[in-house]
Amino acid sequence: xKKGYFxxxxxxxxxxxxxxxxxxxxxAMATILPTEEFQTRxxxxxxxNVGRPSAITYCPNLSKDLGLDLWLKREDLNHSGAHKIxxxxxxxxxxxxxxxxxxxxxxxxxxxxxATTVAAAMLDMKAVIYMGATDVVRxxxxxxxxxLMGAEIVPVESGTKTLKDAINEALxxxxxxxxxxxxxxxxxxxxxxxxxxxxxFQQIISKEARQQFMDRNAGRLPDVVVACVGxxxxxxxxxxxxxxxxxxxxxxxxxxxxGEPGCxxxxxxxxxxxxxxxxMLTKLLQTVDGQIEPSHSVAPGLDYPGxxxxxxxxxxxxxxxxxxxxxxxxxNAFKVLSRREGIIPALESSHxxxxxxxxxxxxxxxxxLVCLSGRGDKDLGILDQIL
Amino acid sequence: MNxxxxxxxxxxxKGKVGLIPFLPAGFPDREQFWTELAELDAAGASVIxxxxxxxxxxxxxxxxxxASLKCLADGINLAWILTELKKRKGQFKAxxxxxxxxxxxxxxxxxxxxxxxxxxxxxxxxxxxMPLEESQFVKDAIAPHNVALVPLIGLNTTKERMKLxxxxxxxxxxxxxxxxxxxxxxxxxxxIKEKLAEAKEVFDIPVALGFGIKxxxxxxxxEGLMDAAVFGSALISHIQSGNSSASFMEPWK
Ligand SMILES: Cc1ncc(COP(=O)(O)O)c(C=O)c1O
Numbered sequence: 143x144k145k146g147y148f149x150x151x152x153x154x155x156x157x158x159x160x161x162x163x164x165x166x167x168x169x170a171m172a173t174i175l176p177t178e179e180f181q182t183r184x185x186x187x188x189x190x191n192v193g194r195p196s197a198i199t200y201c202p203n204l205s206k207d208l209g210l211d212l213w214l215k216r217e218d219l220n221h222s223g224a225h226k227i228x229x230x231x232x233x234x235x236x237x238x239x240x241x242x243x244x245x246x247x248x249x250x251x252x253x254x255x256x257a258t259t260v261a262a263a264m265l266d267m268k269a270v271i272y273m274g275a276t277d278v279v280r281x282x283x284x285x286x287x288x289x290l291m292g293a294e295i296v297p298v299e300s301g302t303k304t305l306k307d308a309i310n311e312a313l314x315x316x317x318x319x320x321x322x323x324x325x326x327x328x329x330x331x332x333x334x335x336x337x338x339x340x341x342x343f344q345q346i347i348s349k350e351a352r353q354q355f356m357d358r359n360a361g362r363l364p365d366v367v368v369a370c371v372g373x374x375x376x377x378x379x380x381x382x383x384x385x386x387x388x389x390x391x392x393x394x395x396x397x398x399x400x401g402e403p404g405c406x407x408x409x410x411x412x413x414x415x416x417x418x419x420x421x422m423l424t425k426l427l428q429t430v431d432g433q434i435e436p437s438h439s440v441a442p443g444l445d446y447p448g449x450x451x452x453x454x455x456x457x458x459x460x461x462x463x464x465x466x467x468x469x470x471x472x473x474n475a476f477k478v479l480s481r482r483e484g485i486i487p488a489l490e491s492s493h494x495x496x497x498x499x500x501x502x503x504x505x506x507x508x509x510x511l512v513c514l515s516g517r518g519d520k521d522l523g524i525l526d527q528i529l
Numbered sequence: 530m531n532x533x534x535x536x537x538x539x540x541x542x543k544g545k546v547g548l549i550p551f552l553p554a555g556f557p558d559r560e561q562f563w564t565e566l567a568e569l570d571a572a573g574a575s576v577i578x579x580x581x582x583x584x585x586x587x588x589x590x591x592x593x594x595x596a597s598l599k600c601l602a603d604g605i606n607l608a609w610i611l612t613e614l615k616k617r618k619g620q621f622k623a624x625x626x627x628x629x630x631x632x633x634x635x636x637x638x639x640x641x642x643x644x645x646x647x648x649x650x651x652x653x654x655x656x657x658x659m660p661l662e663e664s665q666f667v668k669d670a671i672a673p674h675n676v677a678l679v680p681l682i683g684l685n686t687t688k689e690r691m692k693l694x695x696x697x698x699x700x701x702x703x704x705x706x707x708x709x710x711x712x713x714x715x716x717x718x719x720x721i722k723e724k725l726a727e728a729k730e731v732f733d734i735p736v737a738l739g740f741g742i743k744x745x746x747x748x749x750x751x752e753g754l755m756d757a758a759v760f761g762s763a764l765i766s767h768i769q770s771g772n773s774s775a776s777f778m779e780p781w782k
Contacts, residue, residue: 145662155631157588158660159708162685300594306585313587318709320685418632418658419585431606432636433584 146334149458151451154333156421160313163320168335170240175342180239187231191264192221194228194346198354198511203482208502211509213364214495215351217376217516218487224516225347225376226257230326232343234261237324244268244323248312250277250305250372251443251490252284253516254328259293261326269293270323272312274304277442283520302436305372305446309420329373331450333421337378341452344379347513352383355511366505368393369513370493371464372408372443374450376515385461394453394464395493397439401468406438410449411457411464419447424454440469440524441489443516467493467500475499476518476525488516489524531677532624532652533700536575537735537757546748547701547757548573548781549737550764550774551628553580553597555605557768563613565774566621572778574623575757576653576701579614581607581629588657590712592762596769607637614649626653626679626700631667639670647674653700655679661693679703684724691731701735701757704728706742712762714741725754745781 146152154164174180188194196219201212217225234245245262247269249255255271262269271288275297278285288295296315301307309332316325330340348367355364367384369377371394384390396409407413410425417426419434427435427447437447456462467475472489475496480486487495491514498510518525537547550569555562569577582597582605589597614625627646634642634656646654654676659667661680668678677699682691685708694702704725706717721738728736738751739759748758767777 154660154662155658156660157657158681159588159683159685159705161660161662161690162687301584310585310587314590314710317588318707320708418630418635420587421658426632428632428636430636431608432633433601434632 148337148452148455151422151424151454152334152337153423154421155418155423156333157317159317163316164333164335166240170236171335171339174236174239180235184232184235187235187264188228188346192227192231193219195350195354196220198351198358201483204479207482208498210498210502210505210507212498213355213509213511214485214514215347215380215511216514217347218485218491218514222253222257222260223519224253224257224488225344225379226254226328227260228346228379229328229340229343229375230254230257230261233324233326233339234265234267237326238265238267240324242322242324244270244319245326246270246312246316246319246323247326247328248272248305248308249328250274250308250445251441251488252277252281252288252520253443255293256284256287258326259288259291262293263291270296270315272296272298272308272315274298274302274308276303277305280524281442281520282523304437304442306434306437329375329450330378330452331373331420331422331424331448337422337450337452340375341378341382344375345382347376347379348381348383351380351511359509363387363390364511365508366391366393366510368395368494368497368510370395370444370490370515371411371449371453372446372490373448374453376513378450378452380513381456381462392456392462393497394462395497396464396466397441397444397493398466398468399438401470406436407466408437408439408444408446409466410447411453412466422448422451424448424451425457440472441493443488443490444493465497467496471496471500473525485514486518487514488518489521491515531700533576533626533677534734536624537701540575541756546755547575547735547737548778549576549578549739549757549759550574551578551580551759551761552764553582553593553600554610555600555603556596556765559603563617565768568774569778570621570623572775573782576624576626577621578626578628578655578759578761579610581610581627581633583630583633586630586657588710590710590762592765593711596765607633611645611649614651618650621650624653625651626655627651628655628657630658631656639667643671643674643676646671646676651676653677653679655681655703657681661690681705682728684708684718684720688727688731691728695732698732698734701737702728702732703759704736704738704755706738706740709740711740717741717747722751722754725751729754
């Protein structure tokens with residue numbers, strides 16, 4: 143297989159001027175990641191600062207309502223409120239050990255921006271965060287948190303003013319500032335080596351969850367493992383250590399937007415075609431002319447017209463099943479989980495929870511382990527307008 | 530020899546640098562675009578670089594991005610560009626080059642693209658988001674149609690990588706003057722000279738300097754180190770302010 147590819151997907155479709163920093167990063171992955179110094183410091187940070195291992199939680203009330211066994215992997219309990227912190231501490235430490243002093247990031251929901259800012263503060267680095275102007279408004283609490291912790295926030299006014307455009311602008315900034323700056327990419331997408339690097343830091347989710355589930359279920363594995371898919375980092379982290387377990391069904395949930403005919407979605411695996419964006423060959427929402435279509439989701443972290451190449455591969459081979467949940471179904475799950483279990487999920491994660499609710503008939507009697515990728519505090523403003 | 534190289538060598542033989550103006554296809558509008566091309570051609574352009582608009586042009590600065598997005602909004606696509614060029618085949622003295630991003634070309638179909646380029650009189654292609662590592666399948670598809678993939682290199686390209694790019698390269702080599710996006714700059718980095726000298730040593734085809742260039746005076750210090758100059762943002766801004774391509778080209782003659 144070609145380097146940096148997952149089956150037919152992946153690659154490094156990026157301007158030549160970004161190849162030297164990508165090669166430098168690849169070399170750092172090979173030389174720094176395996177060192178005892180890196181591994182010890184990283185493990186300590188995950189334990190002391192993030193609060194790992196995160197719990198898995200059985201949901202007694204919802205399980206009874208739905209007629210299945212519902213378990214949650216609680217990435218929402220992590221410091222800064224989502225799975226994103228696993229990746230930013232890993233990349234931040236790597237960058238620090240590479241001698242960089244700035245962490246540059248894009249963010250949609252703001253969770254990755256917050257997590258990058260936390261990593262920068264902890265490691266005594268500077269954080270520069272690009273965020274679509276639309277998202278700056280709809281995720282205001284996260285913008286405030288980032289500012290408080292010292293990030294420079296750059297609102298992006300171009301294009302759709304969401305995650306896709308924040309990535310474009312961050313790549314442009316990286317072109318110029320590559321000597322001092324590490325681009326702390328927020329999801330398991332982008333040019334090689336990012337999909338692999340991010341998976342490496344996120345696979346701890348399934349490493350813990352698999353063991354925790356077996357410990358609580360007399361050595362049995364879950365029947366179904368579910369995660370929401372924006373770029374796909376929480377999902378690849380949640381799937382990775384279950385991929386060899388053939389009995390475990392892996393379900394990735396993409397956002398269908400409003401779900402009305404003709405609306406924009408954020409579901410490139412379900413509705414997209416092969417194409418090249420942000421350094422990768424993957425599934426994209428695009429016109430027949432190859433122009434990238436705007437995406438839409440009520441969950442800003444899922445609002446992206448592309449998807450990480452490893453998911454495109456799992457989709458193509460059939461190992462992963464990818465389905466869609468619309469805004470209304472996600473908002474319903476947001477309310478149901480809050481009311482029945484006292485857990486307020488992020489709108490992104492609500493898409494994964496909604497899968498269990500909407501498919502309860504098919505899932506009767508099964509054990510369903512859902513990645514609760516983040517908490518919903520950041521979304522209360524959006525919900526105020528809707529509820 | 531690729532027509533792009535022939536044209537640049539012709540300028541050199543006259544003691545001049547080759548001129549490579551860039552305009553997005555369909556800019557400033559569908560009709561006027563052809564007038565601008567004719568003016569650039571008449572004013573002695575060696576190669577005319579025609580932009581294929583893309584929704585997410587990460588290597589471009591604000592001027593080119595805005596102009597390209599307007600062309601997109603006007604419905605410009607590859608089919609239009611290639612059909613209209615075909616109608617005008619043979620009308621330009623300059624060699625023609627298409628510049629853009631991979632996805633629109635990929636969707637168009639690489640084999641069809643190579644064939645249609647040849648029929649439209651296009652002899653070169655720049656794909657801004659395609660480094661050496663990914664370029665083979667594109668080269669394979671367009672080479673049978675005598676369309677060359679122009680290598681882009683820059684200040685951070687090592688000599689070893691330059692050599693890999695130089696192997697079998699045709700037309701010219703595009704040296705990017707800055708670590709950054711397209712757009713005018715007040716001054717160019719000092720390191721350019723040293724790296725240009727390296728490029729001149731490695732490539733046996735002409736070397737063109739581009740990004741941030743707006744006036745011939747900027748080139749004096751690079752004499753002997755480059756064979757052609759590419760300018761886009763400055764030309765676009767000039768046209769946007771109501772001036773003609775012809776008047777932009779005056780100081781370059
Ligand atoms: C809570 C939460 N879940 C999921 C996502 C989607 O990202 P990914 O698909 O990379 O896991 C985000 C992105 O911002 C998020 O904040």
